Amino acid sequence: MSNRIGSYISFTLFGESHGAEIGVLADGLPAGIPVDEDFIKKQLSRRRPVGAISTARVESDEYRIVSGVFGGYTTGAPLCLLIPNSNTDSKSYEGLTHHPRPGHADYTALVKYGGYSDYRGGGHFSGRLTAALTAMGALMQSALKAKGVEIGAHISTIGDIKDKSFTPSAEEFALSAQDFPVIDKAVGEKMKAYIAEAAAEGDSVGGIVELAVTGVPAGVGEPWFDGVENALARAMFGIPAVKGIEFGAGFDFARLKGSTANDLLQKEQGRVVTKTNNNGGINGGISNGMPVIYRLAIKPTPSIYKEQNTLNLKADTVAPLQIHGRHDPAIIHRAVPVTEAVSALVFADLLAQQYGRAWLVPVKEEK
Ligand SMILES: Cc1cc2nc3c(=O)[nH]c(=O)nc-3n(C[C@H](O)[C@H](O)[C@H](O)COP(=O)(O)O)c2cc1C
Numbered sequence: 001m002s003n004r005i006g007s008y009i010s011f012t013l014f015g016e017s018h019g020a021e022i023g024v025l026a027d028g029l030p031a032g033i034p035v036d037e038d039f040i041k042k043q044l045s046r047r048r049p050v051g052a053i054s055t056a057r058v059e060s061d062e063y064r065i066v067s068g069v070f071g072g073y074t075t076g077a078p079l080c081l082l083i084p085n086s087n088t089d090s091k092s093y094e095g096l097t098h099h100p101r102p103g104h105a106d107y108t109a110l111v112k113y114g115g116y117s118d119y120r121g122g123g124h125f126s127g128r129l130t131a132a133l134t135a136m137g138a139l140m141q142s143a144l145k146a147k148g149v150e151i152g153a154h155i156s157t158i159g160d161i162k163d164k165s166f167t168p169s170a171e172e173f174a175l176s177a178q179d180f181p182v183i184d185k186a187v188g189e190k191m192k193a194y195i196a197e198a199a200a201e202g203d204s205v206g207g208i209v210e211l212a213v214t215g216v217p218a219g220v221g222e223p224w225f226d227g228v229e230n231a232l233a234r235a236m237f238g239i240p241a242v243k244g245i246e247f248g249a250g251f252d253f254a255r256l257k258g259s260t261a262n263d264l265l266q267k268e269q270g271r272v273v274t275k276t277n278n279n280g281g282i283n284g285g286i287s288n289g290m291p292v293i294y295r296l297a298i299k300p301t302p303s304i305y306k307e308q309n310t311l312n313l314k315a316d317t318v319a320p321l322q323i324h325g326r327h328d329p330a331i332i333h334r335a336v337p338v339t340e341a342v343s344a345l346v347f348a349d350l351l352a353q354q355y356g357r358a359w360l361v362p363v364k365e366e367k
Contacts, residue, residue: 010349022082035069127334135341151347195330223284245296304327
């Protein structure tokens with residue numbers, strides 16, 4: 001199993017949806033990073049379900065940091081963050097081992113672990129674990145912000161409904177802190193209505209999240225396989241339901257000519273910048289100093305209440321499956337703070353590789 005990302009600073013994710021607790025263990029953090037509890041709570045509350053467009057399973061997400069923090073600062077020792085699971089209801093998952101949910105990991109987990117895995121609530125594959133990632137990511141996000149590296153994300157597409165693209169500007173980043181983060185609020189209302197409509201039909205919807213990271217200095221990332229794109233792609237595909245990633249113009253590059261695709265270099269206030277940012281701030285796997293821009297395709301929630309005809313392994317026949325339990329009709333709005341958090345973990349590690357771990361400590365306060 002590989003539940004770890006990062007090399008200079010590593011983050012290991014553990015737990016199951018209906019187990020006692022979920023958590024993240026961070027190793028390699030420098031001493032002296034302030035722990036911004038308010039920001040951690042805020043990010044956790046953004047991930048929590050809201051109203052008719054989310055699951056009915058609401059957890060209080062009372063996190064505990066059980067090691068690696070003393071007097072409000074990281075100590076340099078491994079930091080273990082835990083979140084208990086309390087609002088669990090496992091009875092609706094009992095039949096799923098022999099009648100696996102299509103699109104979920106029930107069948108693949110059964111094949112891989114021979115029936116020993118904890119299937120309750122999706123077990124280790126559940127979106128529930130993203131609460132722990134969100135909390136740890138928030139800790140790193142505030143450390144990065146203090147160093148001028150800011151992460152913003154918004155819902156760019158749901159169905160055929162599209163939000164504006166990131167410029168990115170400080171105003172857009174402020175908007176991305178909403179519960180339903182969109183740049184154009186009217187578009188956001190249409191998206192919510194579309195989710196509610198699918199939910200009423202017992203169905204689910206997917207979408208695209210767009211992220212921007214500003215303030216990353218030029219020169220971060222290592223060719224060939226430890227570049228910024230490589231590190232982000234590896235980490236983002238760990239988030240359940242992420243099925244695609246593109247950087248800058250991404251798949252649109254296929255339609256462009258070199259003369260329009262190339263980002264021309266120029267100087268602004270003594271700094272080298274590019275006129276356009278089709279490459280999403282990355283060339284050769286190395287940051288070029290422009291905002292790092294990427295988009296993630298999030299699939300529709302696999303657990304839908306509509307009946308589906310799918311293989312029953314025990315009966316060895318295709319049979320109607322009626323899914324019960326509590327599920328999100330759309331994952332995307334809850335995934336936004338998760339994608340920000342995982343981005344923070346990736347950039348903390350990449351920047352520590354480039355400048356040393358101590359670079360992440362905002363102000364060196366002698367103890
Ligand atoms: C925040 C979040 C919430 C999720 N909620 C649900 C859910 O309620 N029901 C469900 O079937 N899948 C949910 N998922 C997605 C599944 O965990 C995921 O589709 C499954 O583990 C299979 O992984 P894959 O889609 O990456 O292949 C959620 C994912 C995230 C990130």
